[in-house]
Amino acid sequence: DIQMTQSPSSVSASVGDRVTITCRASQGISSSLAWYQQKPGKAPKFLIYAASSLQGGVPSRFSGSGSGTDFTLTISSLQPEDFATYYCQQGNSFPLTFGGGTKVEI
């Protein structure tokens, strides 16, 4: 199975900050990676697929990069509605696996 490791597990930030979250795969997954945002009590929201492609309707302050084993999610200027937990997920092979999550808090 491919293990997905996110870091940090939590980050404290302020409105306007640039935030970067890292996701590492235990083996190469090409660009088969997605990012999700989840707020308490809500279902996850799809943000980015194929490592760097923004899903429609997602603000352009979100961006993704990387390929192979190392990936990043960047929020260029944190907004109040961005405080949430973020997960990466590999779609390269079954079983599909998620990272442990990164909580972005004030």
Next chain:
Amino acid sequence: EVQLLESGGGLVQPGGSLRLSCAASGFTFGSEAMSWVRQAPGEGLEWVSGISASGAGTYYTDSVKGRFTISRDNYKNTLSLQMNSLRAEDTAIYYCAKVTTRGWFFDYWGQGTLVSVSS
């Protein structure tokens, strides 16, 4: 508008069975792969099972193989998950999720249904 509505969750004793359903609308259900993803209380996301658009291909995480069965009815636009031999560690919110056309990612999610396994 894509809508996914799960049902069937509840409290069940260890060793018991439960069947989850997901009613889909707002897209051509028979053309899209689907999945179940779960989240234990206070924990992260865990993919459980997936099924191809036709239903010919089914996939499971190791911990549920032989106990859970995913299926779909493309005439009724319904996804199901039959869960047998339930364990305490299966306690979670179970989400129905639509798989994207760009790979095995999840672009739409239901609101989830809670499964609690306890005596």
